[in-house]
Each structure stands twice: as structure tokens, then as C-alpha cells.
Amino acid sequence: MVRPDLSIHPARMTLAEIETLWGGDADPPLPECTYDPELHTGPPVETSAQRAAREAVAREVCATCPARALCDQYALDTRPTFGIWAGRTAAEIDAHAQINELYEAMRFRAVQRLEVA
Numbered sequence: 001m002v003r004p005d006l007s008i009h010p011a012r013m014t015l016a017e018i019e020t021l022w023g024g025d026a027d028p029p030l031p032e033c034t035y036d037p038e039l040h041t042g043p044p045v046e047t048s049a050q051r052a053a054r055e056a057v058a059r060e061v062c063a064t065c066p067a068r069a070l071c072d073q074y075a076l077d078t079r080p081t082f083g084i085w086a087g088r089t090a091a092e093i094d095a096h097a098q099i100n101e102l103y104e105a106m107r108f109r110a111v112q113r114l115e116v117a
Contacts, residue, residue, distance in 0.1 A: 031067035033058075041083040055084055062087035076100070 013034075033040040040058045042051060062068055062084060072086035075093045082090050 031071065032061045032065040033071075036061075040085075055089065058084035059087045 015030075039054060039061065042054060046054065062071070065071070065086075068086045072088075075085035075088070076097050079094055079097055080090045085093055088096070
């Protein structure tokens with residue numbers, strides 16, 4: 001279950017928050033970003049080259065993370081302004097969310113037209 005009321009990167013969540021987010025009684029595997037949160041969220045100051053290198057490594061880590069699908073949905077719901085989420089930057093997530101919103105608006109209009117006809 002995704003909790004859009006949480007506005008922090010999964011790397012910054014406590015184990016209790018992760019367990020609540022993931023649900024279930026079994027011990028969930030921790031998202032990869034919990035082991036090195038700064039890799040995904042970045043240090044306070046970094047150059048463009050440092051950011052690009054860090055983001056490339058973070059994307060590789062995300063590629064095999066068991067929480068990737070949950071993280072992706074969470075990011076689409078919360079629209080982060082920084083960091084790497086499910087292997088994507090905040091700008092990439094925002095663009096994807098905008099496309100989803102446009103698609104939903106077009107779908108809604110199409111349904112309305114069919115109901116009128």
C-alpha cells in the first residue's frame with residue numbers, strides 16, 4: 001500500500017515506516033536506498049559532474065531493488081523535488097506524472113463523449 005501522506009524518500013524512512021508501507025507480517029527486505037541514503041538524495045552541496053555520477057550509480061542500485069515498483073508509485077503520488085526514485089530523477093517523475101494526468105483527462109473526455117452519444 002502506498003502512503004502519499006509520507007513526504008520523505010524511502011531512504012529516510014524508519015524501519016517501522018517501511019514495514020507499514022510494505023504491509024505484511026514478514027520482515028520485508030529493506031529498500032537498497034536505506035543503506036546509503038545520500039546516494040539517492042544527494043549531499044547538501046555537489047557539482048553537476050558529481051551529481052551526474054551519483055545519480056548514475058543510484059539508478060543502477062534502483063534497477064535491482066525489490067521496492068522499485070512501490071517506490072515508483074510513491075514518487076508519482078508525492079512528486080518529489082529532488083533525489084532518485086525508482087531509478088528516475090524528480091524531473092523525470094514529474095514529466096511521467098504529467099503524461100499520466102493528460103492521459104486520464106483524455107480518457108475521461110472520451111468516456112463522456114461515449115455516454116452522450
